[in-house]
Amino acid sequence: MYKQFPAMAFREESEDPRFRELLDMLLEQRRTNPERVRRLVEACLGEEMGERYGLSWSGKQKALREGLQPPTGRLVPVSEKSVRPERTENRIIEGDNLEVLKLLEPELSGQVKMIYIDPPYNTGHRYIYKDSWRERGSRGRHARETDGADAVDRRHAGWLNMMYPRLILASRLLRPDGMIFVSIDDHEVHRLRLLMDEVFGEERFLATIIWQKVYSPRMDARGFSADHDYILVYGGPEARVNRLPFRQNRSQFGKVDDAGRPYRRRSLRKEGSHSLRSDAPGFFFPLTAPDGTKVWPVKPDGTEGCWRWTREKYERELAAGNVEWVKGEKGWQPYAKQYMNPDATRPPTTIWMHREAGHNHEASEELAELLGPRVFDSPKPVRLIRRMLQIATTGEDDLVLDFFAGSGTTAQAVLEQNLEDGGKRRFILVQLPEPTGLDPFPTISDLTAERVRRVIRRMEEQGIGEEPGFRFERWCGDAP
Helix, strand or coil: CHHHCHHHHHHHCCCCHHHHHHHHHHHCCCCCCHHHHHHHHHHHHCHHHCCCCCCCCCCHHHHHHHHHCCCCCEEEECHHHCECHHHCCCEEEECCHHHHHHHHHHHHCCCEEEEEECCCCCCCCCCCCCCHHHHCCCCHHHHHHHHCCCHHHHHHHHHHHHHHHHHHHHHHHEEEEEEEEEEECCCCHHHHHHHHHHHHCHHHEEEEEEEECCCCCCCCCCCCCCCEEEEEEEECCCCCCCCEECCCCHHHCCEECCCCCEEEEEECECCCCCCECCCCHHHCCCEECCCCCEECCECCCCCEECECCCHHHHHHHHHCCCEEEEEECCEEEEEEEEECCCCCEECCCCEECHHHHCCHHHHHHHHHHHHCCCCCCCCCCHHHHHHHHHHHCCCCCCEEEECCCCCCHHHHHHHHHHHHHCCCCEEEEEECCCECCCCCCCEHHHHHHHHHHHHHHHHHHCCCCCCCCEEEEEEECCCC
16 A cells, blocks of 8 residues: 555655654545545655655644544533434534544544634634644654744744644545635635645635625724635535525616516627637527528627527527517627526625625624623624535535534524525534633633524524524543
């Protein structure tokens, strides 16, 4: 098997036990995509094979080993914090997401339709995810390597070491037709893009979305007012981007046919790019006008163009009444009838304005309505996550995972989207029990669960939905 991966063969000859240990871990990943294994091996162990393009940082090999280590601890049900646990597959899990993901992998490998995470943005403020590589960082060789390094470099390396093993585990949970969305800002977006290229494959990149997170500029900003965050989107080899519903502008459909259906005209002669005869020679042919005149796809300046349709399609649409001939000063011109569609769809764009996807203030108001004001910094709006659900899921029993659950917006979005379209999506949230300093919600995981609990209670009071619930579980570090 070493012959399949040159970097592994190279390290096989090494006497350094660290490399042998890492190779053994990779070889044990029986369900891992071989191509993904190759990328990880060459990225983390291929330095001595010569220069190569990629992202490198201090502690990378240790972070990879951390993600490949077997799970520790167990998940313990907490019935008093659950809601109808016997009737649901929704789960809220309290604990370190790295260890929880390891425990979920044997159960859910290749089964998650959509992952959304909103990890720490690494803005210079403290974040609490301290994996073993960081806890040991004050001792031994790793400490000697980093003690003299620039503080900014250490901060970036620390953030990458936190994210790397978690993304590797996430990639193993994702379905072949699944998608992952990751929120981030300017501090780490470029490094995150390279990191996700390495873990998921550059060919699996789908989009970088710009989300307008505020509705007005910050007048007290020094320099630029940051109006947006990014959302990086990657998909499996069978991922399909769903089109979004949208409402067409009635005023643009100024014509009405005999059946009372509004429509607009669109020239059958192609316009814009690739509209010359040389671009599509097979689409240059004459059409017969109502008076028998032969009409060719010639542009107003005399340039030979091309039609939008083949001759066969033109004949079908003409017979169906979807072609309209109009005689002007320069003769006859054919037009296609475009009817207004009440079920119109469009491809999702890469710029999400706050009017469509919500904003930070809206998110804070949503949370305050449920739990009170100022209980959580920077929650995400429900509309933002619902848009991702519309793009990535079908509602047919799809599993949605958020392992930086925060205030629990993802669960509320899943419940509300199911209510709107009749879907049966399920969610799994993972959140560390980080202290909040608030009496009603001592930890963030308490806050996460209480938000979902109150969303469910509100649905019950309004008599809507199918009485959803969730199982609350806690990661315990002791052996089973």
